[in-house]
Amino acid sequence: MANLFTKWKNGLSKTSKTTFHQISALFGGGDIDESTFDDLEALLLQADVGVSTTQTIIDSLKEIQIQKNIIKSSDLENELRTELLKRLSSPPPISIDNHPTIILIVGVNGSGKTTTIAKLAYYFQRQNYKIILGAADTYRAAAVDQLETWADRLHLPIIVGQPNGDSGAVAYDTIQAAIA
Numbered sequence: 338m339a340n341l342f343t344k345w346k347n348g349l350s351k352t353s354k355t356t357f358h359q360i361s362a363l364f365g366g367g368d369i370d371e372s373t374f375d376d377l378e379a380l381l382l383q384a385d386v387g388v389s390t391t392q393t394i395i396d397s398l399k400e401i402q403i404q405k406n407i408i409k410s411s412d413l414e415n416e417l418r419t420e421l422l423k424r425l426s427s428p429p430p431i432s433i434d435n436h437p438t439i440i441l442i443v444g445v446n447g448s449g450k451t452t453t454i455a456k457l458a459y460y461f462q463r464q465n466y467k468i469i470l471g472a473a474d475t476y477r478a479a480a481v482d483q484l485e486t487w488a489d490r491l492h493l494p495i496i497v498g499q500p501n502g503d504s505g506a507v508a509y510d511t512i513q514a515a516i517a
Contacts, residue, residue: 364414455487470495471511473504
């Protein structure tokens with residue numbers, strides 16, 4: 338398990354180094370123009386910052402540029418850092434009371450959902466919570482197989498449905514099993 342976390346951390350580290358290297362290159366010292374903001378927007382979106390947050394950051398930086406009369410892109414880099422840090426507050430704790438708590442994980446193929454599910458399950462398992470997994474991606478056999486593999490490794494129960502079956506039924510059955 339530790340090896341998996343190391344690989345995941347290294348992968349994220351590589352991605353962040355590449356993205357932030359490109360952002361640093363963008364702020365190489367030339368004058369700011371509209372393409373500076375367009376390129377920064379593309380890099381932030383590439384880094385999965387999100388459309389809404391990216392637009393808010395770009396708008397804030399444009400306002401700061403005008404207010405502080407910033408001309409050189411290198412002077413805008415610290416302002417970007419400040420804007421990013423303002424948005425990186427600690428996430429709220431996940432509140433798990435004495436009743437079943439459902440954590441629904443959704444995302445596009447290849448975005449790391451199964452690995453994230455395994456990490457969350459492992460985290461809560463180590464805190465002595467009772468965990469049950471539901472493999473509701475019934476249309477992609479590999480997704481069910483991957484989650485079953487993690488369930489086996491973590492010694493967790495898992496609810497699976499029929500191939501190409503009703504995902505909602507799997508979710509319902511998982512909830513019923515958790516309540517029982």
